[in-house]
Amino acid sequence: MILAFDVGENLLTPLVTGIIQGSVYGLLGLGLVLLYKGNRIFNFAQGEFGTVAALVVYAFASGSKFLPKMPYAVAVLLGVLAGILMGLLTERLVVRPLFRQPKVTLVVATAGVALLSIAVEGFFAGAAPTPVRATLEGEAINTRLLRVTKQDMLVVAVLLVLAVASALFFKFTQTGTAILAVSQEPTATSLVGISVNRISSLTWGMAGFLGGVAGILLTGTNRVVLPGVLTGLALIPAFTAAVFGGITSLPGAFVGGVVIGIIQQIGGTNIPADIIPSANAVVVFLVLLGVLLVKPTGLLGKEV
Amino acid sequence: MRKQGRIRRVVIVLAAGSMVLTACGLKPEVKNSLRASGGRALPPGLSVDPNTGQVVDEQGNVVDPGTVGVDPGTGTDPGTGPGTGPGTGPSAGPGTGPNPSTGPNPTASPTGPVVPPAGQGNTTGIRGGKIHLALHGPLTGAGVPQESFRSGANIYWEKNKIRGMDVVATVFDDEYNPSGAIKACRRAAPDNFLIVGGAGTDQIQACAKDQVVQRGGVPYVSAGVTENGLHGLNNYFAASMTYRQQGPTVVKMAREKGFLQASKGWGLVISSTPNFKDAKESIEAALKAANVPYKYYPVPKTGGDATTVANQLRAEGHETVYFLGQPLFFTEIVQRVGCPQYCPTFTGPGIAMGVNTVANLACANSAGFFKGFYLSPYPGWDDRAKYAPGVQLDDDIEFTIYGVMQSLHQMFNSIPADQPITRESFIAAVARGSYPGGIFNPAVFAGKTRFGGTKAYYLQAKCDIRRWVTAGGPTA
Numbered sequence: 001m002i003l004a005f006d007v008g009e010n011l012l013t014p015l016v017t018g019i020i021q022g023s024v025y026g027l028l029g030l031g032l033v034l035l036y037k038g039n040r041i042f043n044f045a046q047g048e049f050g051t052v053a054a055l056v057v058y059a060f061a062s063g064s065k066f067l068p069k070m071p072y073a074v075a076v077l078l079g080v081l082a083g084i085l086m087g088l089l090t091e092r093l094v095v096r097p098l099f100r101q102p103k104v105t106l107v108v109a110t111a112g113v114a115l116l117s118i119a120v121e122g123f124f125a126g127a128a129p130t131p132v133r134a135t136l137e138g139e140a141i142n143t144r145l146l147r148v149t150k151q152d153m154l155v156v157a158v159l160l161v162l163a164v165a166s167a168l169f170f171k172f173t174q175t176g177t178a179i180l181a182v183s184q185e186p187t188a189t190s191l192v193g194i195s196v197n198r199i200s201s202l203t204w205g206m207a208g209f210l211g212g213v214a215g216i217l218l219t220g221t222n223r224v225v226l227p228g229v230l231t232g233l234a235l236i237p238a239f240t241a242a243v244f245g246g247i248t249s250l251p252g253a254f255v256g257g258v259v260i261g262i263i264q265q266i267g268g269t270n271i272p273a274d275i276i277p278s279a280n281a282v283v284v285f286l287v288l289l290g291v292l293l294v295k296p297t298g299l300l301g302k303e304v
Numbered sequence: 305m306r307k308q309g310r311i312r313r314v315v316i317v318l319a320a321g322s323m324v325l326t327a328c329g330l331k332p333e334v335k336n337s338l339r340a341s342g343g344r345a346l347p348p349g350l351s352v353d354p355n356t357g358q359v360v361d362e363q364g365n366v367v368d369p370g371t372v373g374v375d376p377g378t379g380t381d382p383g384t385g386p387g388t389g390p391g392t393g394p395s396a397g398p399g400t401g402p403n404p405s406t407g408p409n410p411t412a413s414p415t416g417p418v419v420p421p422a423g424q425g426n427t428t429g430i431r432g433g434k435i436h437l438a439l440h441g442p443l444t445g446a447g448v449p450q451e452s453f454r455s456g457a458n459i460y461w462e463k464n465k466i467r468g469m470d471v472v473a474t475v476f477d478d479e480y481n482p483s484g485a486i487k488a489c490r491r492a493a494p495d496n497f498l499i500v501g502g503a504g505t506d507q508i509q510a511c512a513k514d515q516v517v518q519r520g521g522v523p524y525v526s527a528g529v530t531e532n533g534l535h536g537l538n539n540y541f542a543a544s545m546t547y548r549q550q551g552p553t554v555v556k557m558a559r560e561k562g563f564l565q566a567s568k569g570w571g572l573v574i575s576s577t578p579n580f581k582d583a584k585e586s587i588e589a590a591l592k593a594a595n596v597p598y599k600y601y602p603v604p605k606t607g608g609d610a611t612t613v614a615n616q617l618r619a620e621g622h623e624t625v626y627f628l629g630q631p632l633f634f635t636e637i638v639q640r641v642g643c644p645q646y647c648p649t650f651t652g653p654g655i656a657m658g659v660n661t662v663a664n665l666a667c668a669n670s671a672g673f674f675k676g677f678y679l680s681p682y683p684g685w686d687d688r689a690k691y692a693p694g695v696q697l698d699d700d701i702e703f704t705i706y707g708v709m710q711s712l713h714q715m716f717n718s719i720p721a722d723q724p725i726t727r728e729s730f731i732a733a734v735a736r737g738s739y740p741g742g743i744f745n746p747a748v749f750a751g752k753t754r755f756g757g758t759k760a761y762y763l764q765a766k767c768d769i770r771r772w773v774t775a776g777g778p779t780a
Contacts, residue, residue, distance in 0.1 A: 009619045017611050127443060128661055129632060131668030139642070144618060147642040223639050223669045224632070268612035273602040277576055280609050 022261020050215020083212020246301020
């Protein structure tokens with residue numbers, strides 16, 4: 001069987017949409033990498049930091065129930081703060097009491113936080129999906145082959161800025177070094193006068209911030225928010241992106257996300273679904289498997 | 305240090321205790337036993353069937369726990385089950401005999417009438433002068449106003465009775481997945497007379513053919529979805545047109561509404577699941593008959609990548625897109641095709657896409673340019689006053705559930721007056737019955753089929769009010 005190959009349709013379109021799609025994964029993956037660097041755990045609640053932030057933005061921007069209606073920018077600020085608060089509360093109520101327990105206990109605990117969060121979100125917001133506005137309205141490109149919205153471009157730009165800023169933070173600031181030190185040797189770190197608790201709070205607060213930003217941008221891209229939306233839509237691809245890029249590398253989360261997005265799109269576009277159903281997911285896992293076999297630390301990952 | 309140790313011990317004891325309690329609660333025989341006997345001990349010779357959760361005697365005959373004398377020390381349980389034979393009325397005393405209720409389950413042909421032996425029948429779900437019905441639907445995660453499932457049924461039964469008995473409808477969350485549906489139906493079966501499938505093809509199919517529901521002879525009524533796996537079930541009734549039946553009607557609607565002929569053909573975006581195979585074959589046959597070209601886009605059952613699908617649709621330039629799959633995936637595709645520059649007319653069979661929540665999201669996702677025509681077993685929200693005059697309804701889900709209850713009422717009324725209401729007499733009556741409907745279209749089973757839908761309405765999306773409105777029909 002000879003398949004017609006159109007450079008625009010089969011390559012250019014999936015390449016561009018892959019970068020956009022992958023940026024969303026990368027954005028969520030940044031928070032995962034940060035916590036892995038800081039605590040050596042996978043945080044299954046990362047998606048819900050984002051969902052809570054997005055729900056708060058919706059609640060204040062629309063003035064739902066008893067809440068006052070606020071300008072969108074203020075609502076976004078409150079949403080990001082809600083994400084940070086979620087991170088801090090998770091650290092204080094769940095992570096800190098279990099800090100000396102085996103890491104697997106902590107990982108399971110974060111899964112518990114995610115499930116609890118989804119239930120609480122459903123209680124307050126209801127199960128129905130709610131349409132939300134994009135952070136930036138309008139389209140940049142809309143042709144037969146390609147459609148890119150301003151929101152898409154915002155996501156890519158924000159991811160780039162955050163990935164670079166986070167990498168610089170760890171490379172050039174003492175706090176960044178302290179986070180890495182706590183993750184490596186908490187007892188020795190506290191002996192030199194660094195407060196492990198404060199560093200832990202800071203790390204989780206930053207993860208909450210990154211999750212919140214990811215949640216607001218992703219729901220703005222999809223134009224819909226509902227309980228558990230980030231966990232359901234993006235957490236697994238974000239994990240894949242983080243591992244693919246190198247779970248200890250913040251720029252790796254960016255690169256991993258974008259590469260995963262591109263592979264997904266090219267695979268999904270060019271492999272007929274009646275030959276391999278869900279081809280986009282299959283190729284991602286094949287490539288991931290290959291990378292991990294050849295380079296187990298991921299594309300940019302290395303031991304600290 | 306010592307205080308910490310004490311706290312730890314208390315926490316461990318509490319945790320262990322809660323785990324034991326939880327484990328006991330999860331053991332089906334314990335749960336079923338407690339449920340079936342109302343939390344009391346069963347008399348000697350009776351036990352709980354772990355599969356059905358029903359109380360059975362030593363011969364395996366089902367016994368109505370309401371008629372079983374429990375707690376022999378007091379013997380005061382009045383029994384809540386209605387009489388089991390004609391003319392006896394509700395049982396008044398602490399009956400001890402096995403409920404003649406079920407006896408051997410009639411095994412008539414799936415479409416033929418099933419008449420219970422005189423004086424026998426399963427009356428599960430009828431107790432204390434009330435008939436208990438169960439609905440299962442996606443109360444979490446799938447995007448419908450959850451309270452409306454409950455309130456729609458309650459509003460109907462507040463003013464209607466069946467043979468002087470009140471009707472109580474309980475809603476079970478099926479979590480929008482088949483295993484959740486099976487769990488919900490297994491919970492519902494021991495306490496409810498029949499089960500109504502609210503939404504979701506896979507959930508409806510999983511529940512209707514579940515072995516516990518089958519063995520209990522639980523009547524199961526739903527809107528028409530797939531026919532796959534539902535043929536030959538004695539207990540199943542589709543009260544509206546199935547996907548297979550709707551294929552030609554979708555094409556008929558497209559012709560009447562002017563979006564049938566498309567120079568770039570139709571795009572068929574259909575979840576690649578066996579349960580949509582009949583829908584796919586039906587629409588393909590109808591399009592071929594109408595000489596309309598089409599291209600099929602299989603998508604994963606769980607939705608998949610909306611961006612890829614939207615890119616492909618836009619590149620092909622289809623003027624019409626037939627979509628059958630997950631509603632949220634649908635709204636994602638609507639968003640990503642890029643209205644108004646490329647904005648095809650979306651169409652397909654009822655029932656899932658015709659919910660106003662979907663119209664609301666699709667309109668919001670397309671800057672108000674969404675063009676949609678879908679079939680539906682019930683009219684649009686704009687017609688509610690015509691079909692439910694004087695009834696205060698808050699949304700289209702309430703309206704739909706109200707309509708389902710209306711149809712169920714007609715089904716109950718078709719049981720001959722000289723027969724008791726039993727699961728068997730209900731199934732027998734509906735299997736040979738024809739119903740005028742009301743909000744739902746007429747359903748005709750007439751001893752020939754269990755897929756009784758006859759007609760469908762046309763719904764058109766109106767983005768200025770973000771709802772579906774009636775645009776035609778009902779038509780076959």
